Amino acid sequence: MANPKKGPGMVAAAEPLAARVGTDILQQGGNAIDAAVAVGFALAVTYPAAGNLGGGGFLVGSIGRDNKQRSEVTLDFREVAPGAATADMYTRAAEAGNPSASLLGHLASGVPGSVSGMLTALERWGTMARRQVIEPALLLARDGFQMPARTHRMLNSSKESMLRFEATAETFFPNGKAIGEGQIFRQPDLARTLEFIIERGIAGFYDGEVADHIIIEMKRGGGLISAKDLLDYRSVERKPIRFSISNSSVVSMPPPSSGGICLAQMSRMLARFNIGTTDAESPQLYHLLAEVMRFSFADRNQYLGDPDHVTCPVKMLLDTERLDRLAGTIQRSSAASSAKLLKGSPPVKESEQTTHYSVIDSHGNGVAVTTTLNGAFGNKVLVPGAGFLLNNEMDDFTARPGEPNLFGLVQGSANAVAAAKRPLSSMSPTILLDPDGNVDAVLGTPGGPTIITNVFQVLLGLTRLGLSPENSVTAPKIHHQCVPDRLFLESSVPTSTEQTLRKFGHECARRSAIGDFQLIARTAHRGLVGVSDPRGGGSVSTA
Ligand code: DON
Numbered sequence: 001m002a003n004p005k006k007g008p009g010m011v012a013a014a015e016p017l018a019a020r021v022g023t024d025i026l027q028q029g030g031n032a033i034d035a036a037v038a039v040g041f042a043l044a045v046t047y048p049a050a051g052n053l054g055g056g057g058f059l060v061g062s063i064g065r066d067n068k069q070r071s072e073v074t075l076d077f078r079e080v081a082p083g084a085a086t087a088d089m090y091t092r093a094a095e096a097g098n099p100s101a102s103l104l105g106h107l108a109s110g111v112p113g114s115v116s117g118m119l120t121a122l123e124r125w126g127t128m129a130r131r132q133v134i135e136p137a138l139l140l141a142r143d144g145f146q147m148p149a150r151t152h153r154m155l156n157s158s159k160e161s162m163l164r165f166e167a168t169a170e171t172f173f174p175n176g177k178a179i180g181e182g183q184i185f186r187q188p189d190l191a192r193t194l195e196f197i198i199e200r201g202i203a204g205f206y207d208g209e210v211a212d213h214i215i216i217e218m219k220r221g222g223g224l225i226s227a228k229d230l231l232d233y234r235s236v237e238r239k240p241i242r243f244s245i246s247n248s249s250v251v252s253m254p255p256p257s258s259g260g261i262c263l264a265q266m267s268r269m270l271a272r273f274n275i276g277t278t279d280a281e282s283p284q285l286y287h288l289l290a291e292v293m294r295f296s297f298a299d300r301n302q303y304l305g306d307p308d309h310v311t312c313p314v315k316m317l318l319d320t321e322r323l324d325r326l327a328g329t330i331q332r333s334s335a336a337s338s339a340k341l342l343k344g345s346p347p348v349k350e351s352e353q354t355t356h357y358s359v360i361d362s363h364g365n366g367v368a369v370t371t372t373l374n375g376a377f378g379n380k381v382l383v384p385g386a387g388f389l390l391n392n393e394m395d396d397f398t399a400r401p402g403e404p405n406l407f408g409l410v411q412g413s414a415n416a417v418a419a420a421k422r423p424l425s426s427m428s429p430t431i432l433l434d435p436d437g438n439v440d441a442v443l444g445t446p447g448g449p450t451i452i453t454n455v456f457q458v459l460l461g462l463t464r465l466g467l468s469p470e471n472s473v474t475a476p477k478i479h480h481q482c483v484p485d486r487l488f489l490e491s492s493v494p495t496s497t498e499q500t501l502r503k504f505g506h507e508c509a510r511r512s513a514i515g516d517f518q519l520i521a522r523t524a525h526r527g528l529v530g531v532s533d534p535r536g537g538g539s540v541s542t543a
Pocket residue numbers: 351352353354372373374375393396424425426427446447448449451
């Protein structure tokens with residue numbers, strides 16, 4: 001899991017072959033962006049549950065063209081709603097007898113952003129040619145690789161819904177059975193798509209044969225994505241959210257991610273409490289965390305949405321006086337009530353099917369990318385002839401007002417569905433900088449709303465709690481998202497801790513593993529330390 005070797009560069013990713021592709025690129029002289037783009041394309045081949053061409057994501061980087069004058073950048077390549085999408089489309093679908101239209105099948109898919117995102121990043125901040133960074137993925141798709149145990153298991157868990165779609169069934173379940181663990185898995189159609197992208201760049205995906213395949217499939221399956229939607233897709237560079245924690249500064253993703261704002265809010269609220277090494281994993285600290293999470297998610301669900309469509313009151317949300325006032329209401333040993341902030345108490349479903357990867361290169365550039373199809377294998381529709389799955393990101397909108405989404409989030413009108421709008425996200429690729437602006441850590445994880453609370457706990461571990469990178473990741477995690485008013489405890493939280501938290505007034509519920517963290521951190525004595533979460537099946541690769 002941990003690789004304490006000091007090397008010129010490092011990649012941590014949720015799938016080992018893809019991590020290796022990244023360090024190969026670093027060894028060939030590529031920078032962290034070149035490596036990140038190569039890993040992104042490789043994950044689209046080797047980790048089909050979450051790696052993708054048909055999804056979207058966010059990139060946060062601290063990079064410089066000459067590798068000296070570094071600056072922090074973010075790239076938003078989140079999916080957008082098709083032009084024909086409307087605020088009530090999922091309510092109408094439910095009334096017509098299809099309550100899962102935002103999750104399964106063609107209507108669930110937003111216009112994919114990943115190919116635009118990867119290629120835009122390469123063009124702006126990378127140094128290598130498209131072919132050099134995409135070819136490793138193409139070879140993995142064409143020649144195949146051994147089906148990992150984890151993906152085999154995930155295929156079996158999603159089998160019933162995946163078998164509904166013919167091309168998906170043919171690709172992943174030949175003869176009706178999931179490709180076996182260790183069996184060579186080849187994806188010739190996906191290889192062809194990658195070849196088009198190598199040859200024509202962004203147009204190779206959004207225009208021409210690949211785009212035609214998407215449009216034909218949309219028409220066949222009653223989806224909304226049109227040729228114009230694909231041609232209109234653009235990644236957007238956005239101004240990062242910055243805040244400080246101890247002596248370090250943090251750079252994270254702004255809206256349409258809720259991550260950066262929530263992290264900044266929680267950090268500020270927690271700043272007024274004295275905490276140190278001995279507080280790690282204590283019920284007292286978990287309680288404080290739960291309370292700052294509660295406040296932050298109340299804001300998230302009420303105020304945030306796509307900044308290109310709604311006004312996100314970022315200034316108000318980051319206003320330190322307001323945050324200090326909220327923090328001042330936190331009781332040391334008594335839980336507040338979410339009912340006063342928001343209403344309702346829906347269930348939370350578990351799902352860990354996004355993926356994050358972290359890269360640091362020999363020049364000190366750092367890149368954090370979180371990318372997703374949303375649920376495992378997205379909307380389960382593999383585009384016939386093009387070989388990739390589409391996302392079900394439309395469920396991240398307030399798809400059915402008042403009702404919880406896949407992650408139990410009950411969201412407001414700021415996040416209503418609208419044409420060409422991006423759904424609000426919890427993905428939080430994040431970079432930690434030392435006081436001189438050097439990259440100290442690159443962080444991120446999947447996990448829906450637990451992404452935000454998990455990244456916060458790891459940040460806290462590295463900074464205020466003084467934990468090692470390994471312990472920051474492996475420490476038992478908790479999660480509160482305001483609604484439901486329930487404190488989720490990872491299974492490894494001791495029973496005695498749960499008892500104290502119950503005494504404080506928290507309704508507690510257990511969750512299996514939270515997240516699949518991919519961390520690279522610079523340490524004083526061990527140089528770069530990479531940690532690929534032991535909760536998942538990834539690895540750290542050193543260049
Ligand atoms: O953007 C979001 O917030 C979600 N679509 C992320 C989904 C996710 O992390 C699922 N896997 N754990």
